Amino acid sequence: MAIAFYILAFLSILGGVLMVTRKNPLSSAFSLILSLVAVAGLFAMLLAEFIFILQILVYAGAIMVLVIFTIMLLNLKREEIRETPVGKFQVVFLIIVCAACAFGFIEIFSDIPAADVATAEDFGSIEQVGRLMLGDYLFPFEVISVLLLVAIVGVVLLAKRVI
Amino acid sequence: MDYLIIILKALFIWIVPLIFLLVLIWVERKGSSFIQDRTGPNRAAIAGVRLAGLVHLIADVVKLLWKEMMIPAGVNRLFFMIAPFIGFTFVLLSFAVIPWADTLVVAGREIPMQLATLNVGVLFILAITSLEVYGAVLAGWASNNKFALLGGLRSTAQMISYEIPLGLAIVGIFMTFETVQLNEIVRGQGELLWGFLPKWGVVVQPLGFILFLTAAFAEANRNPFDLPEGESEIVAGFHTEYSGMRFALFYMTEYVAIVLMAAIIATLYFGGWQVPWMTTEKLVAHASIVRSVLFATFGVGAAVFAWWMWVFTKRVRGRFGDMREKEGIVLGVPCAIAAVVLLYLLFRYYGAQPSEAGAGVVALVSQTVMFLVKMAFFCWFFIWVRWSLPRFRYDQLMRLGWKTMIPLSFVNIFVTGLVILLISR
C-alpha cells in the first residue's frame, strides 16, 4: 500500500503548490479541491472512515463550493503580478529549511511506535466517533453547535445589503 | 478469482445504468407524448422498420457524435473541456454502493452484491452528490456567456440548498434501522410490522419519504425544479454553449442522475431488492417454486407480447404498403422464440430441486429482478411528474427548500426519535 500513499501525497502536495502559484483564483480553488480529496484518501488509508467521508462532504463539497461561488459572484480575474516584500529565493530557501527541520525533529524525537499498531475492529467507525462525542467531548460538541449558530447569524448580518 | 468477481460487478454497475439511460430517453419521449395525448417520435427507421421510436435513440447518438463540438471564443479551454466529465463521472460513481441483491453464499464464500461495501454506506452517496455541483458550476462559468453563468449559479445554489433536506430526511432512516450501510438497511426492511406489513422505509418514514423524493427531484435538476435548464427561461442554462458529444455528456448525466435517485429511493424506502414477504432464506428454501414462477412469468409475458404483435400485424396488413407492416414480425418472432424456450425450460425442470449454488442463484435473480422493477417504476415516476407539474420560480424554489423542507425534516427527526423511544419502553 505504499504506492497508494506516495500517489496521494504527491497529489496533495501538487494541489497545494498549484494553489499558491496560480494567478487565476479559480484555478487555485480547483487545485485546492484536488489537494483536499487527496488528503481525504490519506484519511481513508489511516482507517478513519468517518473523517474521510466528512472531508469530502464538508470541505470539498461545501466549503469549496462557497469559495467558488464567491469568486464567481465577485467575478475575480487573474491578478496582476505584484512585487513581493521579501525576495522569492530567500523565502523558498527558508521554507525548505523549515520542512527539513520538521522532518528531522520528527525522526529524532519520536518515541511513538513506528510500525502499525493493532487497532480495534471498528476503529474510525461512526459509532465510535459518536460515542466519544456524546461521552467525553459532550461540552465541546454543544459549544460547536452554538458557534455555528453564531457564525450563521453573523454571516447573514454582515452580508445584508443596507437598504 | 476475486478480481474476476470485482470486474463482473463493476461491469454490471456500468452497464445497467447505461441501458436504463437509453431506455429512459425513449420512455421520456414516448411517455410524454402518451401523457400529452399525441404520438411522439415515430419516423426514424432502419430499412423501413420503425420500431415505435426506438430507432430514434440510434439516430440521436449518431447525430451527437457527428455534430461539431464548438468551443466559443474567450473561454478557458481546460475548464470548458473538463466540466462535462466531472458531473458524469461522479454520478456514475455513486452506483458503487447500491446493492442489487442479497449476499450470495456459494461454495462457502460470501459474495456481497454491491461493488464497495463501505461502512459509511449512504454517506458516500451524499458526499458524491455534493461533488456533482462542480460540473454545473464549472460549465456555467467557463462558457463566457451571461446566461450560462446565471444558469450555473442557480443550479449550484439549488443543488447545495437541497442537499440539506436530502441528508436530513435520511437521518430518520438511520435512526429506524440503526445502521448506515445500505445492505443492512435493505435487510432490515424485510421484517414484518404487525405480522403482515413489510417494514419498508415508506411505511415507517412517510414524511421522510416525501421530503427525500422532493429533494431528489431538486438534486437531479428535474422538473418541477429544472429552472437551471429551463428551456423557455434562460436558453438552456449552464449547457448553452456545449454541442456535440459534450452536450451528450450533460444529457446523459441528467438521465443517469434520475436512474441513481430512483435506485436510492427504491433501496432506502421501498425495500430495495426485498421481494415482499419473502426473505432470502425462504427464497433459497423454496428455490424450485421460485424458479418455476420466474420461468412462467417471463415465458407468459413474452408469449403475450408475441400474440399482441401478431394481432397488430394482422390489423395493419395492407395499410401502409411498405416495411412498417413487417414490424410486428420483427418484434414478434424473437419474443415468440423466447416464450417457447422459457416455457420449455419451465416444463423440463418442473419440480426438480436445484443444487445449493443453484438455489442461491435463483434467489439472486429474483431479487435483482425485483430491484430493477422498483427502479424502473421510479424512473417512470420521475418522467410522469416532469410532464405533469409546472416549473418552480427561483425564489419559490429557495423558499421551499430553506423555509419549508428543513424545518419539516427536523420535525421528522424529532418525531422519529420520540416514537423509537416510546416503542423501546
Added chain:
Amino acid sequence: MGEVTIQHYLSLSAILFFIGVYGVLFRRNLIIMFMSIELMLNAVNLSFVTFARYSATMDGHVIAFFVMALAAAEAGIGLAILVMVFRNRTTVQADDLTLMRD
C-alpha cells in the same frame, strides 16, 4: 518502497502546512490567503488523525471533526467579510486596503 510509517504522514503534514504558510505570507489576494489557511487546517487535521491511528485511540478523529466544523464557520464569516470589503473597496488585494496605515 518500504513500509509507510508515522514519520511519512507527519512529514507530509508539515510540508502541506508550510505550503499554506507560503500562501498566506506571499500572496496578496485575500481569497488565496483564505484558501491557504484552509490548507493549513487540513495539514493539522492530517496530523491529528495520524496520531490517533498510531496510538489506537480515536480522540484525534473527534478533534479533526471539531476542526472541520470550525473551518466551515470560519469560511462563512471570512467570505462574508471579503464580500463586504469588495463591495466597499472593489478590490480583494490586501495591498490596497491601506486605510488605517499612516
